Amino acid sequence: MRWHDGPATFxxxxxxxxxxxxxxxxxxLAINGxxxxxxxxxxxxxRLDQLLGIQATSAAARIQGFIEHHKRALLVGPASLD
Known part of the structure; x- marks a missing residue:
């Protein structure tokens, strides 16, 4: 390598x-990543599937309770449920 040849190359x-x-x-590293x-x-x-299943079960129970409450209200009358 000479000094006047320009930048050093390997x-x-x-x-x-x-x-x-x-x-x-x-x-x-790329394969591991x-x-x-x-x-x-x-x-x-x-985990997302499990969480959504739990939330769906909870929502179904709340909807069922809502329907049962209003069904009783229609059959018995709203004054007796309060």
Whole structure:
């Protein structure tokens, strides 16, 4: 390398070595990130399904209570339910 040749350049074997090291680190990290995202998505989806099921059951019970209350009000009369 001479000082007057311009910016220093690395030789091809050194560039190849850096590329291999970079790929050896980047590829497993990318694969791990993809797997983590997939399992996180599936876990979040399962939790959301469970939560929505609980909320649907609760809403159905509240609606059933509302209907029963108004059914009794229509049969007996509103004054006797208060």
């Amino acid at each position: 030789s091809w074997p050194f560039q190849k070595y850096l590329l291999v090291l970079f790929l050896a680190a980047a590829v497993p 993809t797997i983590e995202a997939w399992f996180g998505y599936r876990d979040q989806h399962a």
